[in-house]
Amino acid sequence: MKNKWIYFFDEVAEVERYVGGTWDGVRALLGGKGANLAEMTRIGLPVPPGFIVTTEACNAYQNAGGQFPGDLWQQEQEAIKRLEAQTGKKFGDPAKPLLVSCRSGAEFSMPGMMDTVLNIGLNDEVAEGLAVLTGDERFAYDSYRRLIQMFGSVVMGIDDEPFEKVIAETRNEAGVKSDADLEADHWKAVTREFGKIFKAKAGLDFPQDPIEQIKLATEAVFKSWNGRRAIDYRNAAGIPHDLGTAVNIMTMVFGNMGDTSGTGVAFTRDPSTGENVIFGDYLTNAQGEDVVAGIRNTKKIDEMAEDFPDAYAQFVDICRKLENHYHDMQDMEFTIERKKLWILQTRDGKRTAMAATKIAVDMVEEGLITRERALMRVSPDQVDTLLHPQFDPGAKKVASAEGKLLAKGVNASPGAAVGMTALDADLAQKWGNSGKDVIMVRPFTKPDDVHGMLAARGILTSEGGATSHAAVVARQFGMPCIVGASNVAIDLEKRRLTANGIVVKEGDWISIDGGTGEAFVGQIPTIAPKLEEQTSLLTMLSWADEVRRLQVWANADYPEDAARARSFGAQGIGLCRTEHMFFQEERLPIVQRMILAGNEEEREKALNELLPFQRSDFEGLFEAMDGLPVIIRLIDPPLHEFMPNHREVLEQVIEKRVKGETEGLAELESLLTAIEGMHESNPMMGMRGVRLSIMMPGIVKMQVRAIFEAACNVARRGGVVKPEVMIPLAGHVNELKAIQPQLESTAKAVMEEKGVEIEYKFGTMIEIPRAAVTAGEIAGVAQFFSFGTNDLTQMTFGYSRDDAESRFLLEYVTRGILPQNPFQTIDQDGVGELMKMAVAGGRAARPDLEVGICGEHGGDPASIEFCHLIGQDYVSCSPFRVPIARLAAAQAALKEKGVTAK
């Protein structure tokens, strides 16, 4: 069978037969641009005639080693003849010249591929003829010189620089500042010079034969598919290399044929707000690039109603038709040539998050799309931007251009923040409490920095990764945060930081974008949205709740967190980190006393002092989550995290010794000995979680007592409490067997004392690879699993969460060694495989096992989809990500059903 390599715009029906009727098939064969041109032609829109060389032709060309395969070139020549017949014009005929544009167009829009070449068909003779035909010699030669330059640069790979130099010299000689002031003769001369440059650089005369021009342009498009940048882009975006690109050849129409002509670009709706009004710019007597280049002041699209009433009415009608056809907002290019409207291109319009949401919801109400489809139209990342202040994009560009970029680190928690630099937590708190906007900048943060972090607008650290302390706390509080900005050198003595050659003194203003990881010196203006005002988003989330199977819970340590999470739609607390309560100012000294206790009695005493604090925290949590489950994790971190900084104590001791100061030395020395006695080489794999509970059961017994006293108190006041006690870091079922019965006894004892029966569960985190592998055994004891994917990722990869990102992990991602940062998105092949084993093993042993996730991945859309697919019951994430997770969970369910955005 003979291959058909070329289709005219009006042959879409034939294409559909060939590819089997699907729109995806049509796009794959004709490319996105060509498919839309053919589609518009079919529904009767005024598209200039033209044809498409298919992606199959491109692939055949590559496979033939960069030669036109079979009869491709013959088919293209025949197509040219047919185009001439269709238009009544002729290539190379000065009297009625046919001019065409040539553009690449792959299935997916791709930077790095060949741009447009306009005005193909011009040569010395035709240019003269065009001047006569249009009565505009300047236009003719301006067009011709553009062809030579575009052809030279795009097709022959000639540098733009010598061309630009000629124009600059011509301006100088003419004594004008703008190209617009150059006359026809200037352009004629420029055209001649361009011809010479072309010959010198390309080694041949500018091809005078329009057919030769088309052949070379077609080949250039094919070749651009395998250009360095295109390959890199496909690698990065995961686009296969065997798709190929199509070539679109379209008859030129001219918007610059006087005042009855014009050209513009328009969206069917406002791409910024989503409002249902046509939005765009146009110019009379101009060509498309003039609108884009901004050389002349454009007019608003609605002014067209006055300038071209008929064309405008037709255009409004076309907008409606296109939306009805594509069921999506369109971005179009059009030209009016002597009052006749031509549509040159349409595609789905890019839009802001706010517009995406509003358009999707509006289109459901307009009956254009289903709710399910609408839910697929907004990405969870877009929802994220709706919840956090953002920098004004223009202002950010300006700041970058002015060299104010300080650093690009790990985008740990999204949103924009502006504040004065504070280099320690105490100062951050002092300034923050006095009403100043503060960005706290530290090498890294520790739990006892939290007071400063909470008083700041944002956090910047030079060390740490996406699950470092700073990152986790920041996300928890929806606070913008950049971590691991390793080029930021912080000098705590001189109270300043240096980055990218800029010195920022403490107190100087900086601006951080937690969504991109960029930090700037100075103040960049921000835009701040509110959830309750975003009615379209709220509507969409309510639809999401109807379709998702996965529940969305939140990680919350304090009653206020829990209340916020619930207002965002959380259906439970998946993780309350009890130890965060230990770090509060009035409590930390008691905790330290408990740790340093010389005997059991002293320890018991300190624990008894902590009990009322914990109990009151838990009461608040239970009240906020009335009726919903609350998972409380028993103490997890190693005890040394609660102790003063080793280095500081060491420095004090050495200083005192060297100076011979004895006052207080002995106490400091004994503190130092205690801290050093607690030192671990690899604390992440050390004495924490259930290990600590087994070796020192007093703490967790106190915690369980506090949980159940609080639960009973709230229940007696009429609340419905569903406490679930979570034991962290189990790796062997015997660890649970060693501690859980003791804790259940405590729980029962409390309920008996209080005379209240509470529904409760005991369960564990799955965060040690061994726990995943032996999940069946563990589920024999645990009533629920919660994946701690931060630690599970850490152990499965052997990547220290504290160090890996800044040392090598980001570089791995940049170089494509890892497809993504596994601390942000679950590594499905490795970590995910263990999670699957755990769900399967756990449910085999205990069919009603409750399975969730409380690691940072619980708020990541791709990870949420994975959690859905492996059959988890819920995901738990920071309160600010609950809306994102609700949408992502819905999309996961819809995707599984086969629902797409189109």
Place this chain on the structure above:
Amino acid sequence: MKNKWIYFFDEVAEVERYVGGTWDGVRALLGGKGANLAEMTRIGLPVPPGFIVTTEACNAYQNAGGQFPGDLWQQEQEAIKRLEAQTGKKFGDPAKPLLVSCRSGAEFSMPGMMDTVLNIGLNDEVAEGLAVLTGDERFAYDSYRRLIQMFGSVVMGIDDEPFEKVIAETRNEAGVKSDADLEADHWKAVTREFGKIFKAKAGLDFPQDPIEQIKLATEAVFKSWNGRRAIDYRNAAGIPHDLGTAVNIMTMVFGNMGDTSGTGVAFTRDPSTGENVIFGDYLTNAQGEDVVAGIRNTKKIDEMAEDFPDAYAQFVDICRKLENHYHDMQDMEFTIERKKLWILQTRDGKRTAMAATKIAVDMVEEGLITRERALMRVSPDQVDTLLHPQFDPGAKKVASAEGKLLAKGVNASPGAAVGMTALDADLAQKWGNSGKDVIMVRPFTKPDDVHGMLAARGILTSEGGATSHAAVVARQFGMPCIVGASNVAIDLEKRRLTANGIVVKEGDWISIDGGTGEAFVGQIPTIAPKLEEQTSLLTMLSWADEVRRLQVWANADYPEDAARARSFGAQGIGLCRTEHMFFQEERLPIVQRMILAGNEEEREKALNELLPFQRSDFEGLFEAMDGLPVIIRLIDPPLHEFMPNHREVLEQVIEKRVKGETEGLAELESLLTAIEGMHESNPMMGMRGVRLSIMMPGIVKMQVRAIFEAACNVARRGGVVKPEVMIPLAGHVNELKAIQPQLESTAKAVMEEKGVEIEYKFGTMIEIPRAAVTAGEIAGVAQFFSFGTNDLTQMTFGYSRDDAESRFLLEYVTRGILPQNPFQTIDQDGVGELMKMAVAGGRAARPDLEVGICGEHGGDPASIEFCHLIGQDYVSCSPFRVPIARLAAAQAALKEKGVTAK
């Protein structure tokens, strides 16, 4: 069908029919003791008549809630009647009294169960009769009072203390020091007092009815099966709780009926050396317990030839018969009653490692057992003790008794060592090189301590676990080592250590037992064996080599190591740690220069200086292993391990600052900054292995160049080299893809330069859980896998190798939370499951994938068996463990075939 609960010693044929003919079945029903008594009876040995109440009866008793089930008691009464008929004696008949012993006897010998009760059948009347019959009133009443005391304590649970008090008072009143000096009347009086105590404590008169005595004793044996200590023991030893115990009732015979009687214990061969001579002690006119208690000086067994020539000849004959029957060395109890020899018990004799080996080999040569069975008779741990110096067991007991035990830590590397305490590596080296015996004692060791370790006889650390640096290096060099002796407080300023209340000054002698983890103050004498002198062991190892499928390779970093490994039978090098070469004195400064290099040029220069060192090391290795494969691992540790100690530099800086000293401060500060820049929170999960190679490829390129230059040089000199280059710590196949092709290019370039073609492989370690999970992908690139089970265990459990053991892991093992230390024996359920996945996945992708293990588990017998079962090709261990591994590999293969030690 009616249950038969009781079998006489002569009914073994009936038992066999019932249990289906197997010896295991007989043992299970009759218990070990009973089965042997029945067996001896069958082969015609003189065993006093008696019967066995079966383990089934015991289980039925437990199931009946502690009641004699069905007609059990009736059957036992009938058995008593039959015993009376058989012996012609009668229970309770003073004229011809029948006396019996009652003993428990389960399938496996078990402490914590009921001991023997002798002399059952005595009462007031019978005692008097016995006095008349034997003409020895003292004997009669001594026997009777013993019955009351044993019965009281064992059957009724009465404390021994009041009984002992009566005897002590009687001695006082009689004015004698020893029980032996008490007369018949004394014992008569004691018997009366014992009766009173019995009544007071047990609440009933001592039962006068012998039948009642038997009933109570039988029940006491049954009950002891569920005693606390027996249950604990079964839990610890993994013995099922439903086996039950049998009860052995045997007619008493007396060795104390004058000079024609005697009693003794004997082994059929020397249990200490294995020599084929009867070995034992006996006494004339004595009862069994006298021999054991050591009250009188015993005679050597061969003196019996003179005292009792007939009985002795019969005994020698019986020894031969028993060995022929059991095919193993026996440990027997016998009594001669009025010249007649009775055998009261036989069992397999306990023996030393040396004896075990010699006996097994001799028995093969004597045609008693097959080679395969002989191989199952010696445990790999026993081979281990044959290769290391050991403390004289008696001397160790004395030292313990004298309170010289300092500490009990992790038994990191076996063997005994005695030396003067040196608290740092430099001093250890200085003293060691001057010919002194040194034990180096440190909190922990680092690679730059190795010079001191090598000069020491043994190592003791207060921190670290079984795979800590000290432990690994010590095992590598077969040097006794204890780590994690956490009660040892080392005071480096006062140059002393304190442990268990003992102060040991630097230079004081200590003795360490690396096999048990015990450290003592002072010098304990040692016994030092040599492999080449142990002909039985060498014979056995040569047999092992014939049956094992698993190859045994060795971990060796230096040519001398490799040569030693080969002499011990290694078939390849499974791990050469190239970085160990970096720590040598002349090289470390170059390495540090390389690390601190300010630019690529400086780094390149330092690397070029290292190249010749590495090349010459590799040449030596290849020469030593001529013809065998050598796996060389590229650099693994993080670079900061090569830098000076952070704390020391920090202290120097602070000191200089405080003192205001500026000289050298700037350099120290910049060194400090560099070291701190390299700091990682969890270095075990940090920038090391392939991560380091990807970020800084210069080092590994140099190493690969050195490997192939060395290989080519050796090959050109006629050697056969098989280098295998191992890339450590891969977790994602893309890591290998990123670095391996570069290294292969280097290899090819070298071979081209040298004009030599070498057979080589590139492979990776499987030590990251993710690598095991995605082994199929990884095997697409790697040609071999080597399990790094130290790291794999670390990551799978999330246990820091540096910290876990001393913090909680040993406690976990002690409390049974973990069945064993997973750093010593592979955790089959968790880590092992990942290993299985890796082998399956890897071989599916590459059927000829070479799979081995180079972690510390490669020398552990249980782990070696696991490696055999999952189909590995080899295990690699430290040179000193190669013989152990050869035997363990053979046993694994035999066990799989069903070969047992019996």
